[in-house]
Each structure stands twice: as structure tokens, then as C-alpha cells.
Amino acid sequence: MPLQTTTDAAELPSHDQVSDPGIRHFATKRYRDSLTKEDCLEMFRQLYLARYFDVRLIKEKKRGRLRGTLYSSHNQEAILVGSLFGLRSTDWISPIHRDMPAFFLKDAKFQWAELDRMGLSIQQVCSQVWGRVDSPGRARDNWSHIGSKEKRIIHSTSMLAGTIPVAAGVVYADRMNGGDAVVVTYNGEGSTAQGVFHEAVNFAAVHKLPVVTIIENNQWAYGTPVRLGCATPDVADRAKGFGIPGYIADGQDVFDVYDKVMSAVEFARSGQGPSIVECKTFRAYGHGDHDDDRANKYRDPAEIEHGRLRDPIAVCRQSLLDLGYISAEEAEMFIAEGKNASEATNEDFPPEVVDYLNSGIEFALASPQPEAEEGGMWVFKESK
């Protein structure tokens, strides 16, 4: 039975509304129709996993156990889960500050704990967050500034949109090598104002490179609202200037994100070139945890309430209920939505989710800090 779509514009909150339906003139298929029941339940579990990771880190930070700024992905998890789920293990991704769960969700389908899969292990990600030597980058740079050439994850810097040209280069090389990999890059709507964003997408368009650029439009770039960063009604409109498709997805609905991203991915894989997928969502907290108090001043409480109304976990659960994939009883089991990190407890999450993260944290805490001397190493490749 096909999944119900929840993305009719009329259902979306007003500020999320698709103002130019013409932007969607590129066919998007209902890829969700080929998802199995198990696939759908797995995506649901992954939403819990992404949320729990965020909740738990906020708790750990509040207890003073972590250093560095925490950029919450709360309320934006459907974008990560929905975009990663349909990728092949040979595909590349390029996550940034708000996408921490992407590092372990990549290629995680039904095999979270499998160390050979093409994503980082939860042990590696926790070691990075805790600044330990078992981080893939040996904790030389902070938080999301990690990656893995082996696992096909591009290592970002802080400079927003800076990895898009790198992504283009990666898939150009892949094509030279006869591969059919696609790269999915993640950026906030604010970052689309960077010159390098336009330089890179244009290059990819000219050469029809398989670069899928996801724009997480959470309405805010730090303290600046989207209307001061972008003059087009939809950020996806930027695609028109490059002559490429611009898709718009309901970022709260994991299945809609899946449809749109898969459309873009297949378009790219078949050699037709890059595209932009704007996912409409809302930033749940402050820009980073340092900004939570101020964000309550520069954002209207009504706007925050409205923006958090359609929690991706609740939206997904409703789809599963409608499909008959879960019973009403099962639906009641874990109510994580609508709860801030301070309110949520372990009981709000499936036990396998809690166990999985615990295994990562335990590993990280047993991993040592790197030795001070490492600060002086790896400036150059040592010549043999």
C-alpha cells in the first residue's frame, strides 16, 4: 500500500509554504512506494536515534562533560534520515555543523553496529565529540569537522558552503574512474549567500556533475531570518539561475524528503547533473547551545511554537499508523516528540537506540586524549 503524502502545500504552515509551484516542474517520483514495511520502521527508528543523540549530548554538555559548541539538529532529523536512507554505499556525503547524526547514519540501514559499513561508527563519532584519540581526525578539529576518505565522507571546515566545490571535484574524479557515485552535500539556507556556493553549483551544472545540494531551510541563520539572506520566495529558486532542478521538500516528513532527494539522486546518477533540494524546516533551539537564551529574544515565541508543531517523529508515526505498519498501542510506546532535551528521558526512546549510543559513549570515555605532541604532527606528509 502506498504511503500517504503529507506535503500538500495547503497542509504546511504558512512560512513554510511553497510559493512557486513552478519550481517543481521536474518530475519527482514517489520513491516511497517501493519502501518495504521494514524500511519504513527502520527510518522511524533512525529518527529516534538522531533525536536521542541530540538529547543526550545536550544533557552531557549541561553536566559539563563536553567542550565545544553544540549545534542541535532537533526538529531537522527527517532531512538527514530521509536523504541518507536511499544512498548506495559507494555514494559520498558532505555534512556540516548541524548534521552530526549524518556521520553515523550513513549506510546504517539495518546495520547500525556493523563496523565495515560505509559510515562512521558511533564509537568514532562519540570519540570525536569527547575529544579522544579514537576520533577519525584524532580530535584535531572540533565536532562536525570530521570525515573519512575511506567511508566517503568529506571533511568540512567552518567556512560555510566550502565543501560544495570539493564535492564537485570528488565526483568528477569518480566519473574519471568509471564510477557512478553521487555526492550529497548539506548546507543551511543562510550559507547559500556565499560566493563559493554559486561558484561550485555552477561548475557542477556546466559539467553535469552528480552533486545533490540539500538546503536545510530552518528559517534562521544564527540571528538573521531567511528574508535578509535570500530575496527569492523559495531558496530552491536559486536553481533556476544555474539551469538545474530545484526541488522543495517538507523537511518534517521523512518520506517526502526521501522522494525528493531520491529524485535528485537518480537524476544525478543518470548523468543529467546536479540539483538543489530545499527542505523546509525550523530550528528548534538557538543557533548553538551558547545562543539558546538570546534566541528566545530575537525569535517570537509564537514562531517557535509554530515551527516546532510538526515534529518529524510524530509526522512519521502518523504515516506508519495510516499504513497499518504499527498498531495504536505500539504508537504510544515512545513519545519523544515535543520534548526538549531537559524534558526527554531514556524511557521516551526505544531501548536499542539508548543502548547503541551508550556503547559509543562508553567507548569514547575509555579512549585517551591525544598526546600534546600530536599538535605538531601531520603538517606535511613525511617524505619517505
Next chain:
Amino acid sequence: MAAIASAPVQTKKNYLTALKEAISEEMAANGDMVCLGEDIGQLGGAFGVTEGLQDSFGTQRVIDMPIAEAAIIGASVGLALNGKTVMAEMQFIDFITCGFDQIVNMMATYHYRTAGEVNLPVVVRGPAGAYGGGALYHSQMNEAWFCNSPGLRVVCPSTPYDAKGLLKAALRDGNPCIFFEIKELYRRSEIAEILPEDDYIVPLGKAAVRREGTDVTLVSYGQNVYHCLQAATELEKLGVSAEVIDIRSLVPLDEETIFASLAKTNRIIVVNEAPMTCGFAGEIVSRVTTKAFDLLDAPPVRITRLDTPVPWVKPLELFVLPSVERIVQSALQTVRY
């Protein structure tokens, strides 16, 4: 003088407040001044340097910019070309790289290539410096790139008094300026001080002697000034008298104050937290050796960051950066030379 008895109690102000006052006082005094940057309006800046500014001066003069450093700097040039004075904020000085071309090719050269027709009163300012766990892209001191681009003033205050006075001087100077603020000093309460009630500036190109001494001269700027002062205290216990000079402005550089000190001590150590190769410490040492060679009784010393980025985790970060300990050890070696 008699008025002092009845003067209201003045409160000490921190480095951040000093900057804030400089900007708002200049904005009030100069109706042709404009501020632009990311999140500087509604939010009041990532660190709060422009808090309340948009409320006071409106959205036309205090512009929340898209995340586009090249546009921020290029637009500043255009505003200045057409008669405005501009304060442009970089959210972190590290992100200045995204506007690099507009700075070094467009802005820095403007006066030169127009044979003096155009001058650009633009101050590009932003939080800089390491020691805070900010990692590779929130810790940089990239002043050397700009010192190597003729046409730019380069300034770096270490005290609240200087922060206010230098920023005002830079805004009135009429030349483009890259203004390095030390974010670790923004709210450091030990350095808070009472600021003059009246308008004042600290002239560009004038160093400050922070501590007098006779055996060795420690030259620095920014956060490392405090490492030098602490080292001087340690050295005093060991019977070595160190003079500490805070150059405050790199371009123009006050050579006289450095040479005058060297005439007393005949020994010099320069400390900066940027990497060594082609860093500003090297520039100072080279001026000393080429212009004041006869004053030297020992080889000049540079204490800098290793030639590495700034890593995140604390032991690594401290490993690559100058420390009080390293300054003390070098000073002891230098005086024994």
C-alpha cells in the same frame, strides 16, 4: 581638580564594552558612518559588540548582511567610495578569508591606483586569537597576510583603553584597517579599567611600554602581551629585569620605542601567537637586525606558534602556542648569552 571629590563613582569597563562605546560614539558623531556584518543588527553580533546599535541608529545604518564576506567588504568599499565611513564586522576574523580578494586587491590598493583620488575609511574588525579551544577556524591570528598587503593599517589592542582609542583612531584615519580584537580578552575582568569620560583616541603607530626593565626587551601585541607581563614577573624573581612593549599597531609600526628599549637592554624577544614563518615577529626581528644591529648583545629571539594550525583539544593547543614558560626560558638563555 576640586571637582574630583564630587565626581560620580566611575565603573571599570571591559574590552568588549570599550569597543561598543567606540562604535556607538563614532556613529553618533558621524552621521555618515555605516556598520555592516552578519547578525550585527537584530542579534547584536555573535559576541554582542554591536548590541543595541540597530535600535539606536536604525536598519539603514546598521545592516544585517547575508553570509557573504566578499559582499560585506566589497560593499564597504563602495560605501566608502561614495562618502561613508564604514565599520564591517567579521563574525570571526578567520572568516575574513572569504572576502580576501576584496580586501587585498580591491580595498588595499584603491588609494595607490587612483593616485590618491580615493581614500577608504573602512575598518574591518573581528574577534581573533587562540587559547580558548576554538580549534582551527575560530582561533586564527592571520595578521601577517594583511601586513604583507600594502595599503592596509593593521591594529591589535590588548587593553580596554586601547581598544576604544585605537578603534576610534582607525575609524577616523581615512585608510582601510584590519582591526584584530582578542576575543579571550573581551570579558576578562582583571583587565577592566576606568575609561576617560571625554572623547579620546590612541594614535596608530605608537607603541606602549607596559613594564620597564633593563635586562631584556619583550615585544608583543594582543593576548601575548599578558604572557610577557607574567613572564616578566617570574623573571624578576629570578633576578632578571624585563621590559615589556605592546606595539598595538603593526602597520604603521613604532620602531623608535622598540629601539629605545633595546638601547637599554641590548636583548630582544618577540612573541606572537601566529606561526613563525613569515609572521610579524620575523618582521620586527628583521628591522632590529637591519636598523639597530649595533644595539644587540645577543641574537634576537622569536617565540611564536609552531608552524601548524591551531588544534582543538587543550593539550595540543597549548603545545603549539607560546607560553609564559617558553618566554621565561628564552629570556634566561638570552641574558646569559
